[in-house]
Amino acid sequence: MTPAKFEPGDRVRVRADEQPGHVRTPGYVRGKTGRIERFLGAFKNPESLAYGGSGLPEKPLYKVGFRQTDLWDGYAGRAQDALYVDLYEHWLEPARKETL
Amino acid sequence: MTGVHDLGGSPGAGPIDKSQHETEDWERLADAVTVALDKRGIKTTDEHRRAIESLDPERYRKLGYYERWIAATELLLVEKGILTREEIDQKAAKLEERWG
Numbered sequence: 001m002t003p004a005k006f007e008p009g010d011r012v013r014v015r016a017d018e019q020p021g022h023v024r025t026p027g028y029v030r031g032k033t034g035r036i037e038r039f040l041g042a043f044k045n046p047e048s049l050a051y052g053g054s055g056l057p058e059k060p061l062y063k064v065g066f067r068q069t070d071l072w073d074g075y076a077g078r079a080q081d082a083l084y085v086d087l088y089e090h091w092l093e094p095a096r097k098e099t100l
Numbered sequence: 101m102t103g104v105h106d107l108g109g110s111p112g113a114g115p116i117d118k119s120q121h122e123t124e125d126w127e128r129l130a131d132a133v134t135v136a137l138d139k140r141g142i143k144t145t146d147e148h149r150r151a152i153e154s155l156d157p158e159r160y161r162k163l164g165y166y167e168r169w170i171a172a173t174e175l176l177l178v179e180k181g182i183l184t185r186e187e188i189d190q191k192a193a194k195l196e197e198r199w200g
Binding site: 018021049050051055071072 | 149
């Protein structure tokens with residue numbers, strides 16, 4: 001596996017692609033910007049395993065935090081509420097730095 | 101457009117039904133068969149998820165949790181050439197006859 005591209009605190013944007021087939025990236029975070037919480041390790045790629053593939057090379061996985069207000073229109077909870085999703089690196093691209 | 105399984109944030113999806121029921125024997129069996137096939141290296145969790153996600157959307161909505169598991173297991177066993185659709189249908193017909 002290639003070394004992890006992102007570090008905790010990095011702002012990342014989730015690819016907005018509508019990739020066909022089995023993916024572990026939920027629709028509601030696609031195109032959204034969040035922050036790397038931590039690196040979780042490298043794992044076999046489920047997008048390949050799902051079709052009987054080897055899942056190699058292993059893909060870096062991160063816990064990514066999103067502001068609930070960024071995910072849901074008219075979110076009624078507290079402004080600081082967050083939602084964490086485990087996302088593979090190939091679904092993430094660097095986003096502009098700003099205060100989360 | 102994400103798949104029928106990717107429900108998070110769907111407008112009009114309504115509240116989550118959190119009601120519980122006693123686990124039934126057939127549900128335990130569905131779980132056991134799936135885990136046994138995984139442990140034997142016949143299929144993976146990712147293939148199982150992919151098979152569930154590939155169900156016809158209308159059928160997906162109609163089936164319960166473990167009914168989807170059974171449908172996925174059936175699909176994968178046929179796909180891998182371990183059982184044929186006819187063998188499964190014949191066995192099901194026989195059991196139905198015995199149990200009425």
